[in-house]
Amino acid sequence: MSKSKKVKIALIQHSFVNSKEETIEKTLNLIKEAKSNKAELILLQELHQDRYFCINEDTNNFDKANNYDKDVEFWANVAKENSVVLVTSLFEKRTAGIYHNTAVVFEKDGTIAGRYRKMHIPDDPGFYEKFYFTEGDLGYEPISTSVGKLGVLICWDQWYPEAARLMTLKGAEILIYPTAIGWFDEDNEEEKNRQLDAWITIQRGHAIANGVPLIAINRVGKELDNKKAIDGIRFWGNSFVVGAQGEFITQASGDKEEIIVIELDLVKSEEVRRIWPFLRDRRIETYSDLNRRFID
Numbered sequence: 001m002s003k004s005k006k007v008k009i010a011l012i013q014h015s016f017v018n019s020k021e022e023t024i025e026k027t028l029n030l031i032k033e034a035k036s037n038k039a040e041l042i043l044l045q046e047l048h049q050d051r052y053f054c055i056n057e058d059t060n061n062f063d064k065a066n067n068y069d070k071d072v073e074f075w076a077n078v079a080k081e082n083s084v085v086l087v088t089s090l091f092e093k094r095t096a097g098i099y100h101n102t103a104v105v106f107e108k109d110g111t112i113a114g115r116y117r118k119m120h121i122p123d124d125p126g127f128y129e130k131f132y133f134t135e136g137d138l139g140y141e142p143i144s145t146s147v148g149k150l151g152v153l154i155c156w157d158q159w160y161p162e163a164a165r166l167m168t169l170k171g172a173e174i175l176i177y178p179t180a181i182g183w184f185d186e187d188n189e190e191e192k193n194r195q196l197d198a199w200i201t202i203q204r205g206h207a208i209a210n211g212v213p214l215i216a217i218n219r220v221g222k223e224l225d226n227k228k229a230i231d232g233i234r235f236w237g238n239s240f241v242v243g244a245q246g247e248f249i250t251q252a253s254g255d256k257e258e259i260i261v262i263e264l265d266l267v268k269s270e271e272v273r274r275i276w277p278f279l280r281d282r283r284i285e286t287y288s289d290l291n292r293r294f295i296d
Helices: 020-036 059-065 068-082 155-159 161-169 189-210 268-275
Strands: 006-013 041-044 085-095 098-106 112-117 143-145 148-152 174-179 214-218 220-223 233-236 240-242 248-251 258-265
Touching (some): 006 020, 020 068, 020 258, 041 174, 041 214, 068 098, 085 174, 098 148, 148 161, 189 240
Parallel strands (some): 006 041, 041 085
Antiparallel strands (some): 006 258, 085 098, 098 112, 214 240
16 A cells, blocks of 8 residues: 555635625635644635525626736735645636636645636526536646645536546545535525535545545625626535545534634545445446437
């Protein structure tokens, strides 16, 4: 068995506060605290700079992407100043009329290690992302960094085993999901519990099926619809880390801001795959119909 390959990772689960500027200021303080706890890899939640604007459809919100290049430069400096690998989630303006929900990963020296554009785009009440985001076109490509090969996906991608599998087949050592998911206060408790349990279960399944650890970093707190079409979304937090057998390593609360710092040994995946060789036993010659929408 190979020597251990340990990496100290921080998940930052926080809420939006008043403005982009105030939210970023809070995030910077949380990053400094995570660094003081010797985190090498710091993970931020989906669209962490600002309010979750997809709660309604408003063409003025596209202006939020105008600062994309400046945002990239800003977070590059944050990664460099703290000497950490940093996973961010930004609103990218590619050109007029084409916008992406984009994870940008920075190396410890502030250089860009890689980008991922969200591939699966939802369109549900309060989550009107198809209005804002063009589907990603960079594919499922792991991002090589000094702490490991990161399989960065985003939120709605969490529900698709194909995305997790392709990242793994290309060598991802960890699956990482910056996330913005929550429920409506008017939902009953049984429905809330079903949604949360499904969200956790599907992702634990990805970890197990692929023999890799998985990390989900979610927003927390209630965010209002400024057009008052709905009462708002209460993001349910519960950021978590599971190992290569789906075992819980840590889980955040559902209603508090938290910094979770954990250490993962990436060599554990090989130990698991030796006893559960799911990748070895795949019958790849029988899967050609997976590229069809429906088999009828």
